[in-house]
Amino acid sequence: MKTETLHLANWWEKTETGKLLCTLCPRYCTIGEGQAGFCYIRQNIEGKLYSTGYGKPTGFAIDPIEKKPLNHFLPGTEILSFGTAGCNLGCKFCQNWSISKAKLDSVHSLSYSPEDVVALAKKHNVPSIAFTYNDPVIFGEYVIDISKIAQEENIKSVMVTAGYIDKNARKDVFKYIDAANVDLKAFSENFYHKLTYSHINYVLDTLIWLKKETAIWFEITTLLIPSENDSEDETKKMCGWILENLGDEVPLHFTAFHPDFKLINKGPTPASTLIKARKIALQSGIKFCYVGNIHDSIGQNTYCPHCSHKLIVRDWHSVKSYKITGNKCPSCGILIAGVFS
Numbered sequence: 001m002k003t004e005t006l007h008l009a010n011w012w013e014k015t016e017t018g019k020l021l022c023t024l025c026p027r028y029c030t031i032g033e034g035q036a037g038f039c040y041i042r043q044n045i046e047g048k049l050y051s052t053g054y055g056k057p058t059g060f061a062i063d064p065i066e067k068k069p070l071n072h073f074l075p076g077t078e079i080l081s082f083g084t085a086g087c088n089l090g091c092k093f094c095q096n097w098s099i100s101k102a103k104l105d106s107v108h109s110l111s112y113s114p115e116d117v118v119a120l121a122k123k124h125n126v127p128s129i130a131f132t133y134n135d136p137v138i139f140g141e142y143v144i145d146i147s148k149i150a151q152e153e154n155i156k157s158v159m160v161t162a163g164y165i166d167k168n169a170r171k172d173v174f175k176y177i178d179a180a181n182v183d184l185k186a187f188s189e190n191f192y193h194k195l196t197y198s199h200i201n202y203v204l205d206t207l208i209w210l211k212k213e214t215a216i217w218f219e220i221t222t223l224l225i226p227s228e229n230d231s232e233d234e235t236k237k238m239c240g241w242i243l244e245n246l247g248d249e250v251p252l253h254f255t256a257f258h259p260d261f262k263l264i265n266k267g268p269t270p271a272s273t274l275i276k277a278r279k280i281a282l283q284s285g286i287k288f289c290y291v292g293n294i295h296d297s298i299g300q301n302t303y304c305p306h307c308s309h310k311l312i313v314r315d316w317h318s319v320k321s322y323k324i325t326g327n328k329c330p331s332c333g334i335l336i337a338g339v340f341s
Helices: 114-123 136-152 169-173 189-196 200-213 232-245 271-284
Strands: 012-014 020-022 042-045 048-051 059-064 078-083 128-131 156-161 179-183 217-224 252-256 289-292 310-315 318-322
Touching (some): 048 136, 128 136, 189 200, 200 217, 200 232, 252 271, 271 289
Parallel strands (some): 078 128, 128 156, 156 179, 252 289
Antiparallel strands (some): 059 078
């Protein structure tokens, strides 16, 4: 592989053994010559670490921003979405495994410079770009370069991520990011260890950092998997942690699992499980909670937490009615948390 066509990676150092230590995420892969890290796209070539996924998206789509899901960030707008091959988690239930578990040489990747990506967003007249499908943490250099140019062009940047990133690297990767959806996969270290090959504490730390040290708007999604992370007790504990550490205005999304990848022995999540989880969250004091991957005429809408006025009516990912005035409820006048214009 010709190194002159590759992008030199950030966040790595040489070890005493001659291998390279990648410090981008908490896996801290030690990578030998010619090898790649767990994510597939950070590779040791001739003693230097390269981001082989840089400039190599696997495809683009124009999505409603509600599909990310983000319900309080520019609702009703479209967003240019893309990802690369690879991922730094090993989720047995991955719903995008054909991309996240693919290697660059086994997928049809494109060639797009950061300037090309921003130009594509401008061409389609969309106000935002989403780094999604696989986890954008692993192509952090590409994220930085795109989001910096996007900011100069007044285009917003969105991270859809599991939040599994080193605390020093995240300051760089998120520098020009405007919004994020963080996948809090469960509220149990056993779940994280057994089903994702990662650790929950790093994700919780990222959420606290986003809340306390950045101005990035973020929402949380939890995919509820039958008998794995869908108990009422776990939902209550998660909601309690969110309230204590992040506050009551961070939107929470509960979404339905469908059997996929290495977890095909489970049935799909019943709608009743999502509806019950939403009820628990609202009763605990979380102001905005949604359900996804099912059709629910109540759980997809945004309501004023003060007067219960119906502010945004959604049909799946489509906004049917929008009644927020600026960022206020037109009925009682209170501020609604989010970015609405």
